[in-house]
Each structure stands twice: as structure tokens, then as C-alpha cells.
Amino acid sequence: MDELFDAGDPATEKHLRMLATDLIAWFTTIGKDGAPRAVPVWFFWDEGRIYVLSEPGTVKVANIRRDPRVLMHLNADGPHGDDVLVFRGTVEITDGGVTEWLERFREPYEAKYREAIAAYGMPLEKMAEVFSTLITFTPTHKLGW
Template structure:
């Protein structure tokens, strides 16, 4: 198992200069679904599948307003984010960190990158990009401070 901790809040936890970091970065580029786990009001973990974009430092996630995950993040910003493993439990990627609601929203370049990554997904759910960004109008950013996996 590989574990990486950020030494400071400004230092990325994924180092693409390492073999594991390269592999994880490629997974972030190719994988389309991650599991965001927030903590519910009862203290119970609440996993939700999400689409995401990784910029090398944080994850960008869009959410519909008035979702439990947003209330959970407002109450407790500590979250985990993990990718699906293989059928036999290999290729594990788990991150922990802090999530925040970004009232500024996504930047135009982020929207372009996100739309490019999820063009097929938008077709699959029967939405145009305009419909998606109107419905999923809340931006969540997750800055991981720990990565582990194998």
C-alpha cells in the first residue's frame, strides 16, 4: 500500500513524478465516476457517486442544490473520495481531505474541460451541457490531504 500525506495545505498530495502518482493521475483523467463520502448528521458515512475533474490540486464536482451532501459538507467538511477498484479489489485509490462549496463557481476553462470529459455522459443522461450546468449549479471543491492505495 502506498500512502502520501500533504506536508502543507499548498502541497499537492498526488506526485505525478512517482510511479504511483503517475498511475493515479491517469486514473483521474480516465475514470468518470468517483465516490464522494460525506458525514451525515447522525455521524453515518454517506457515499455518493459523482463526476469530477482533477486539476492537480483539487477536485471539481458539480451538485444539484439542496442535496444532503451539501448540508453534510457545510456541517463537516471532512470527506473521502475514492475510485472504483477492479473486480478483485485491486487498483485502490482513496483520498481524504476537505470539501467546500465554492460560491464563485467554476471558471470558463474548467467548464470547457469538464464538458469535454463528460460529453458522452451528458448524452447518456439526455442532457445538454446548458441543461446540466443549470441543474447542477453548485460547485464543490475537494482538496485532498492524504492519498492511499495500491
């Protein structure tokens, strides 16, 4: 099991389920004015890493290039807003890395986002062209309950 998740913690199963099934995460970067900037993103969790596909010219990509401090959290759904999962970590940007990444993760990514991709109205191959920058976020700290 990933080092951030304690098998003895009762919230671990819930958190891993949230990472597998939640469609939106909030990705927070530091803007050039020093203020935090949070945007909703699609994400994919695999073996301790969170992957985000992005258009190369976005503010979040520019912010990461300038300051790699990133915070990512899932929506606090739960019956009382109590399903909380927040990560801090390191981030890498791979320009043009999405096509290669999709060779490995196409099936599970399509399974997770099938309805969202259909609603977006852009086939995955076209999305890989448009959202061609791969952001790889490796959580180093977790806050959750």
C-alpha cells in the first residue's frame, strides 16, 4: 500500500475509493502575485501518483513552472461534508506526454470518464492533442478524515 495510506486507518478504504471514483479534484497553484489559485481538474490516480492532463498554455502550467508548490484536494462530499482528502506534494510537467501516457492508462481513464468525455463532445485522441501537457503530482503529505 502507498506510504501515505495506513492500512489500519479506517478512512484509508474510503480515501482510496474517492481517488478511484471522484471525477473532480481541486488543483491549487501559486500565482505570480503570490496568491493561491484553485481550479477544478479531471485526474487519474495510480500507484501513488495523480495525473492531470492540461492544455500547455494554462495559468496552472505557468504557475507550476514558476513555483512547483501544489496542493490538491477532493470535494468534501460525505453526508456532512466530512469526506476530506487533501494532498501536498511534488509535481512534474511533461510537454507532449499525454499520448504516451494514454498508451498505458487509456482503458481505466476512459472507464472513469466515459460519460464526461461523451458530454464534453471531444474524442479522447483529440483531447490528447489539445490537453497535451501531462502534470504528474506525487503526494508527499496527506490530510484526510
